[in-house]
Amino acid sequence: MLYIFDLGNVIVDIDFNRVLGVWSDLSRVPLATLKSRFQMGESFHQHERGEISDEVFAQKICHELGLSLSFEQFAAGWQAVFVGVRPEVIAIMHKLRDQGERVVILSNTNRLHCQFWPSEYPEVSAAADKIYLSQDMGLRKPDPAIYQRLLNEEEYSAEEAIFFDDNPENIEAARKLGIHSLLITDASVLPAFFADR
Structure with a gap:
C-alpha cells in the first residue's frame, strides 16, 4: 500500500x-x-x-x-x-515502512516554510520515503492533478493508496479519484485508525 x-x-x-x-x-x-x-x-x-x-x-x-x-x-x-511534531504519527510512519509499505508526504506549503521545518523537525523527513511539496509541483491540493501526478510517480493505483489530511476539500478530491481517505480532525484520529487495523 x-x-x-x-x-x-x-x-x-x-x-x-x-x-x-x-x-x-x-x-x-x-x-x-x-x-x-x-x-x-x-x-x-x-x-x-x-x-x-x-x-x-x-x-x-x-x-x-x-x-x-x-x-x-x-x-x-x-x-x-x-507548534511541534506529533511523535505518535512519526512512530506510525516508521512502523509502516518497517512492514514494507510505501510512505510519502503530500503538503501544500511554500519555500519560506521549507526553510524552517525540515531543519527544525528532521524526524519528519526521516519517517518518509519521499516528500511531495506543492511549490515544487506547481499544483496544490485539492486539484485532482496533484494526486494523479503523485500516483503516477509512485506507480500505484488510487485503490492501492490511503490518504490522511485535515482539510475536508482535500479529502473529498482524493476520494473522487478513488483514493481511500481519512479526515484528521484531531490528534487522536490517526492512532485510533491504526490501532483498529
Missing part, C-alpha cells in the same frame, strides 16, 4: 493564530483586526504553487492586512505557525 500523509495538523501541529500574534506584536495592529482580515486567498494559493516569490507574497499579505513589516519580521511571524 501507498500511505500519503499531509504535513500540517497531521504530522506537525500548526496554528495560524501564532502567526497573527507575532505580526500583531511587531506591527501594533490589534490581533482581532488581523484575525478578521486574514484569509487564505489567491496570493496564498499562488505562493503554495511556487508562482510568486516569498518577498512578493510578503508584500501582498502585508498589503491585505494593513501591516507595515520588514520581510524579516514577516518571516518571523510566518515561521511561528509550527
Whole structure:
C-alpha cells in the first residue's frame, strides 16, 4: 500500500493564530483586526504553487492586512505557525515502512516554510520515503492533478493508496479519484485508525 500523509495538523501541529500574534506584536495592529482580515486567498494559493516569490507574497499579505513589516519580521511571524511534531504519527510512519509499505508526504506549503521545518523537525523527513511539496509541483491540493501526478510517480493505483489530511476539500478530491481517505480532525484520529487495523 501507498500511505500519503499531509504535513500540517497531521504530522506537525500548526496554528495560524501564532502567526497573527507575532505580526500583531511587531506591527501594533490589534490581533482581532488581523484575525478578521486574514484569509487564505489567491496570493496564498499562488505562493503554495511556487508562482510568486516569498518577498512578493510578503508584500501582498502585508498589503491585505494593513501591516507595515520588514520581510524579516514577516518571516518571523510566518515561521511561528509550527507548534511541534506529533511523535505518535512519526512512530506510525516508521512502523509502516518497517512492514514494507510505501510512505510519502503530500503538503501544500511554500519555500519560506521549507526553510524552517525540515531543519527544525528532521524526524519528519526521516519517517518518509519521499516528500511531495506543492511549490515544487506547481499544483496544490485539492486539484485532482496533484494526486494523479503523485500516483503516477509512485506507480500505484488510487485503490492501492490511503490518504490522511485535515482539510475536508482535500479529502473529498482524493476520494473522487478513488483514493481511500481519512479526515484528521484531531490528534487522536490517526492512532485510533491504526490501532483498529
